[in-house]
Amino acid sequence: MYQANRTRYDEMVYNRVGNSGLKLSAIGLGLWNNFGSVDPLERQRAIIHQAFDLGITYFDLANNYGPVPGSAEANFGRILASDLRPYRDELVIASKAGYLMWPGPYGNWGSRKSLIASADQSLRRTGLDYFDIFYSHRADPETDPEETATALDQLVRSGKTLYVGLSNYSGEQVRAMSAIFKDLHTPFIIDxxxxxxxxxxxxxxxxxxxxxxxxxxxxxxxxxxxxxTDKYLHGIPANSRAEKGTIPFLHPAQVEQTLNTVKALNAVAADRGQSLAQMALAWNLRQPAIASVLIGASRPEQVVNNVQALQHLNFTSTELRRIDDILAA
Ligand code: NDP
Structure with missing residues (x-):
């Protein structure tokens, strides 16, 4: 029987999400990879326990996370039911719809038909009564933004989510959606x-x-x-994402192309007394508009290492200049 660590709230930082009443753990756990039907459930359980034991309250899902699509939500639901049910009110659980999920014209993008059906499916898979945040996963060029916004608004009015969010929208698109949400009084809080x-x-x-x-x-x-992270500094290890080669946006060629930059950044991190992953997370959190940084993890130890970023969040102007110079080179 899982018992959460009693000291879980002692070290974590909680940041307010804009002008909303909600605070998020400065580090959130993403379940895009490593929580599918292909991944051992016991390892998933260990990663989730580790995260919550360190004060991570924000867990980020989407309809299509897996593989197979939907299995990350189902697995999270299993772990929730067996271990985390007593802690439901200590968790912020998010899901999304907008990428391909089921065949035909309704399993994708941002129509009312698609978003409402997808949210219902996600609730069933996770066994939740409601999500804390439900996102439109991407802007739909063929659907009027007002339709997407009113569908999200309906999810709030019908008790299926507490707050709504947007993902992968441009600044201009966020501004336009925000205006609609303001008119509707929808609790849109996060991008x-x-x-x-x-x-x-x-x-x-x-x-x-x-x-x-x-x-x-x-x-x-x-x-x-x-x-x-320091993962690729000395080549591409077995079982890493780059080695698997099946995941979008990360290919072995990128590891080679960025290696000099990554090595130089790693030296800055070492001078700060941090791992590169810790510095990367702290660097994101220096932005006042960033309430939380998501991390993926394939092992509990990665979560432990990453949460230690919070022990050194501030940067000197010299460090920031050094980083900018490396990135500009
Ligand atoms: P990250 O950029 O956080 O990278 C995660 C991977 O980095 C891990 O799987 C692991 O790789 C490696 N890693 C993490 N910590 C360490 C460490 N301390 N030392 C060494 N290696 C480490 O990942 P994601 O791109 O997955 O993003 C995180 C989350 O963001 C997703 O799970 C999802 O919730 C969300 N997301 C949302 C998207 C959207 O469109 N809204 C798109 C993409 C992500 P390995 O597995 O090789 O060990």
């Missing part, structure tokens, strides 16, 4: 963009909009899928 040392586009696009609108971000691929 989920890609952000890390090697992908800084949101600094001039999404982040200024979120600051204006008094919303917050939770960043995904904060470790660039493992490139921003």
């Amino acid at each position: 989920q963009p890609r952000y890390n040392l090697l992908n800084r586009q949101i600094e001039t696009d999404v982040l200024p909009v979120l600051t204006d609108e008094r919303k917050a971000a939770v960043s995904f691929s904060s470790l660039c899928q493992g490139l921003l």
Whole structure:
């Protein structure tokens, strides 16, 4: 019988999400990889226990996470039912819809038909009564933003989610959706963009909009899928994501192309007394508009290492300049 660590709230940092009443753990656990039907359930359980025992309260799902699609939600639901049920009110559980989930014209994108059906499926798979946050996973170029926004609003009104979020929207799209949500009084509080040392586009696009609108971000691929750790410094290890070669956005060629940059960043991290992963997470969290950084993990030890980032969050201007120079080279 799982008993959560009694000291779990002692070291974690909790940041307010924009001007909402909700706070998120500064580090959240993402279940895109490593929680599918192909992954041992006992390891999944150990990673989730480790995360919660260290004060991580934010768990990030989507309809299609697996493989097979849907299995991450089902597995999380199993672990919730057996171990975490007494702690439900200590957890922020999020899911999303917007990428291909089932065949035909309704299992994808952002129509009312698709979003409402997908949220219902996700609730069934996880066994939850409601999500804490439900996201539109990407903007749908063929659906009027008002339709997507009113579908998310309906999920709130019907008790299926407490808050709503957007993911992979441009700054302009976030601003337009935010205006609709304001009219509807929908609790839209959060955006989920890609952000890390090697992908800084949101600094001039999404982040200024979120600051204006008094919303917050939770960043995904904060470790660039493992490139921003010490994992690939000496080649591509067996069973790593790059070695598997089946996961989008991470290929062996990228490891080679970024190796010099990653080695130089690793030296800055070492001078700060941190691992590269810890520095990468702290660097994301230096942005006032970033409330939380998502991490993926294939082992509990990675969660432990990453949470230690919180012990050294501040950067000197010299360190920031050194990082900027490395990234500009
Ligand atoms: P990260 O950038 O966090 O990379 C995770 C991987 O990095 C791990 O699986 C592991 O790789 C490696 N890693 C993590 N910590 C360490 C460590 N301390 N030392 C060495 N290696 C480490 O991952 P993701 O891209 O998966 O993003 C995290 C989450 O963000 C997802 O699970 C999902 O919830 C969300 N996300 C959302 C998207 C969206 O469109 N909204 C898109 C992508 C992600 P290995 O497995 O090789 O051990």
